Amino acid sequence: MTIAVQQVSFAYGEGQALKQVDFSCQPGCLNALLGPNGAGKSTLVALLSRLYDLQQGDILLDGLSIRQHPRAALRQLGVVFQQSTLDLDLSVRQNLAYHAALHGLSRREAGLRIDTELARQQLGERQHERVRALNGGHRRRVEIARALLHQPRILLLDEASVGLDQASRRALNQHVRALCDEQQLTVIWTTHLLDEILPSDPVVMLNCGRVVAQGQADALSNGTTQESLSDAFERLSRASEEPAL
């Protein structure tokens, strides 16, 4: 499924968070949205997930405007937010059942899909445990299971690896890549951690609310000099912060 962000600007009162952001994502693979803290990544996720109303510009999912068809857009989206949104006092299964109901799934259908997703996330044995009892990595897996429950075609992960240890981060990243391959999901993975990006990943670099570069990760780092993606990111970020003369 294609995602096209077209000339999107967004302001919190006087503060401009996004300025004429324009990019498109490649379908069926992990698209990295890279940017330092405060770059506007979470604002963009909030706009994509319809938590915020678009102020300027539009976002098209397979050519369908989310401004004009917000509910159709939400059916296609699964989101894992930076901050955990699980109900800590409910069990894993109860959290998933709640989400399924919010998407209008019947109990029977929800039950079947929950079983499938729990098995896929290897959480079957922990389904009756309260979320409070799970570690960060498992909670993230529950959130991914939840995001996939209504069988969306797009998965948004907003800094989903923040707060996880190195091993859990790597496992989560590999897990999401496997999902891309298995289900042809289009994934937007927002991060400020460069080690989560592979050379073949399509990358959009965001800084101070602007797109500073976009393209395949290895092309971005090798395009002009033999610098690493990290160097390229720093150089492009610095350049975007410098005032125009």
Place this chain on the structure above:
Amino acid sequence: MTAAQYLNCLQGVMQREWLRFFQQRSRFLSALVRPLLWLLVFAAGFRAALGVSIIPPYSTYITYETYILPGLCCMILLFNGMQGSLSMVYDREMGSMRVLLMSPLPRPFLLLCKLLATALVSLIQVYAFLAIAWCFDIRPPLWGLLAAAPALLLAALLLSSLGLLLSNGIRQLENFAGVMNFVIFPLFFLSSALYPLWKMRESSEWLYWLCALNPFTHAVELVRFALYQQFNLTALLVCLGLWLLFSLAAVLTFNPQRAAVRG
């Protein structure tokens, strides 16, 4: 979306509220202890000092405990409605509100589901309280308990919608204490829950009018009449009208951006 999907959503929201309620036993306990203290301690002390004349819907002299019973039922609804408001603010601060907002169903419908779920949880608490009061010989007519169910539901919806409306104006969880002082206490004390309106009028004309205009007074009177299988049209119209007004205002003032985070 089909009607069945809407129904599934309603069931899901209600189930979550029930699960949360049953897991928070202290919440259930405190919801019962508060009105029981008023009924068994406060009312016992006041029954000698305060005479209640024969006023509708009562056909004979009644004890003070009998008089304040409907008011205490509504007190449970009021506290629960405000608890619902607190839970909305908590969900917003903790991020779980975003799960609700990611549903493809219309947001007004989602808010109404939440409202109905809160109201039904309140009803369980009221009937548990009435059962305990029954054990202490404070007994409204048996059929009245059944007749009061729709009145209690409407009162619960009214007070929950007020809570929902208030939650839209509360920016942080810490501000909730203000709701106690500026909403719950004035609503409860400036009503016919503890004293009949004529008693208030004896004390002060302006106090009487404050009580007469208080929506909580109408909720109490609606329940009081229903418990005695009588119908108070004014109270019904006021409660119905205000429920619709508060619900509409809550939907219109609901700002999903508060449920999201800035990044």
